Amino acid sequence: xxxxxxxxxxxxxxxxxxxxxxxxxxxxxxxxxxxxxxxxxxxxxxxxxxxxxxxxxxxxxxxxxxxxxxxxxxxxxxxxxxxxxxxxxxxxxxxxxxxxxxxxxxxxxxxxxxxxxxxxxxxxxxxxxxxxxxxxxxxxxxxxxxxxxxxxxxxxxxxxxxxxxxxxxxxxxxxxxxxxxxxxxxxxxxxxxxxxxxxxxxxxxxxxxxxxxxxxxxxxxxxxxxxxxxxxxxxxxxxxxxxxxxxxxxxxxxxxxxxxxxxxxxxxxxxxxxxxxxxxxxxxxxxxxxxxxxxxxxxxxxxxxxxxxxxxxxxxxxxxxxxxxxxxxxxxxxxxxxxxxxxxxxxxxxxxxxxxxxxxxxxxxxxxxxxxxxxxxxx
Amino acid sequence: xxxxxxxxxxxxxxxxxxxxxxxxxxxxxxxxxxxxxxxxxxxxxxxxxxxxxxxxxxxxxxxxxxxxxxxxxxxxxxxxxxxxxxxxxxxxxxxxxxxxxxxxxxxxxxxxxxxxxxxxxxxxxxxxxxxxxxxxx
Numbered sequence: 001x002x003x004x005x006x007x008x009x010x011x012x013x014x015x016x017x018x019x020x021x022x023x024x025x026x027x028x029x030x031x032x033x034x035x036x037x038x039x040x041x042x043x044x045x046x047x048x049x050x051x052x053x054x055x056x057x058x059x060x061x062x063x064x065x066x067x068x069x070x071x072x073x074x075x076x077x078x079x080x081x082x083x084x085x086x087x088x089x090x091x092x093x094x095x096x097x098x099x100x101x102x103x104x105x106x107x108x109x110x111x112x113x114x115x116x117x118x119x120x121x122x123x124x125x126x127x128x129x130x131x132x133x134x135x136x137x138x139x140x141x142x143x144x145x146x147x148x149x150x151x152x153x154x155x156x157x158x159x160x161x162x163x164x165x166x167x168x169x170x171x172x173x174x175x176x177x178x179x180x181x182x183x184x185x186x187x188x189x190x191x192x193x194x195x196x197x198x199x200x201x202x203x204x205x206x207x208x209x210x211x212x213x214x215x216x217x218x219x220x221x222x223x224x225x226x227x228x229x230x231x232x233x234x235x236x237x238x239x240x241x242x243x244x245x246x247x248x249x250x251x252x253x254x255x256x257x258x259x260x261x262x263x264x265x266x267x268x269x270x271x272x273x274x275x276x277x278x279x280x281x282x283x284x285x286x287x288x289x290x291x292x293x294x295x296x297x298x299x300x301x302x303x304x305x306x307x308x309x310x311x312x313x314x315x316x317x318x319x320x321x322x323x324x325x326x327x328x329x330x331x332x333x334x335x336x337x338x339x340x341x342x343x344x345x346x347x348x349x350x351x352x353x354x355x356x357x358x359x360x361x362x363x364x365x366x367x368x369x370x371x372x373x374x375x376x377x378x379x
Numbered sequence: 380x381x382x383x384x385x386x387x388x389x390x391x392x393x394x395x396x397x398x399x400x401x402x403x404x405x406x407x408x409x410x411x412x413x414x415x416x417x418x419x420x421x422x423x424x425x426x427x428x429x430x431x432x433x434x435x436x437x438x439x440x441x442x443x444x445x446x447x448x449x450x451x452x453x454x455x456x457x458x459x460x461x462x463x464x465x466x467x468x469x470x471x472x473x474x475x476x477x478x479x480x481x482x483x484x485x486x487x488x489x490x491x492x493x494x495x496x497x498x499x500x501x502x503x504x505x506x507x508x509x510x511x512x513x514x515x516x
């Protein structure tokens with residue numbers, strides 16, 4: 001795909017984030033969509049392309065009153081929205097539609113109007129993982145981490161420092177759920193969830209949503225907000241069974257999606273001013289830094305523990321506070337994208353000065369899928 | 380009220396041989412007749428070269444502890460926390476999720492790379508689960 005031909009011209013989260021007991025999941029989609037429409041200075045009737053995950057496009061389009069000529073219901077977990085951005089950019093370039101709305105919402109905490117997740121007993125997961133006591137993401141997502149630590153010499157303290165550094169970013173963000181400073185000792189003394197991970201190394205569980213609006217870069221200059229261009233994109237999937245990953249020393253999906261996006265953008269790692277790596281759990285930024293090629297995996301733990309990703313550090317990472325401290329409604333990728341867009345617009349609560357290139361990397365399922373978007377504010 | 384039970388697998392036509400095997404006290408894997416690739420979970424073709432000529436064989440039941448978590452909360456129905464959810468790398472190459480029996484469920488006792496051997500845990504008249512225990516000797 002050609003770089004910088006499509007831009008984000010509207011971006012917004014739900015009016016509230018956190019605990020939202022007065023809205024269903026479907027209404028959270030609408031709340032985010034209406035906020036993004038207003039942000040872009042558009043009317044709903046201007047939207048001719050639509051993408052969402054978990055909820056169907058027909059459900060959300062009908063609720064909003066949108067009559068699309070292009071839809072995408074790709075639903076590969078929390079990075080689905082990265083894939084939607086990639087697919088929408090291709091669709092706009094191909095002339096299938098002009099103005100795409102992407103929505104995410106999840107009543108992850110209040111569970112209003114949310115379909116329960118269910119593993120069928122005759123699925124492969126139901127036959128070969130569920131009988132061994134996996135029960136929700138905390139019991140599955142960290143399964144690779146002990147092998148990763150042994151292979152690369154990563155310490156428990158380094159993995160705890162991920163949560164500490166992200167709390168520093170969250171403290172700068174009025175909308176972050178958790179803002180009080182924490183120490184490595186606090187993390188290592190918090191309640192055990194699934195060894196080796198403790199409560200403060202696991203993402204929050206919240207309600208919320210977000211929406212993006214994309215159009216061609218040529219049209220984007222006529223919109224009220226500073227356009228944020230899609231510079232490069234990548235995607236891949238590996239396996240829905242964490243036990244069947246090729247290796248626990250890296251993620252094949254990460255190693256496919258990330259380099260694709262860098263190559264398409266034509267950038268080197270030193271060009272990246274701002275980085276988001278979806279952090280459902282504390283090991284994901286380490287996998288991401290290694291698999292995206294920022295450094296060898298064995299250096300990732302020390303890199304974060306030494307403060308290189310904290311405010312003022314040389315590689316600002318997860319500057320909203322991340323899934324560990326900002327919010328995590330279940331499919332966090334949309335919030336990572338929102339923070340990249342804010343940074344490129346220059347309006348983030350913890351703004352990285354003069355940031356021109358932002359890389360936003362997402363995961364779906366338990367390393368099951370991945371999507372990477374490179375944004376820039378210069379064309 | 381009955382105690383909540385652990386999740387029970389329901390075999391499909393492609394996996395029935397595996398579950399027949401565990402009932403007979405065998406851990407069965409598949410090997411491609413064309414390229415010799417050994418794979419899991421079961422399917423009637425080779426995921427490496429796409430050949431439909433594959434054979435079922437009895438695996439050695441030996442392997443080592445590749446990685447694990449010790450789950451504290453929330454616990455799955457039928458499990459008493461803390462309990463380890465492990466991934467075992469089999470001597471023949473494939474990995475599978477399992478539980479480790481006859482071993483304290485602690486980081487000290489569960490050493491990565493420790494040698495394991497298969498054991499069988501009967502859930503009911505239809506399903507027997509393969510689990511693993513520390514290898515003797």
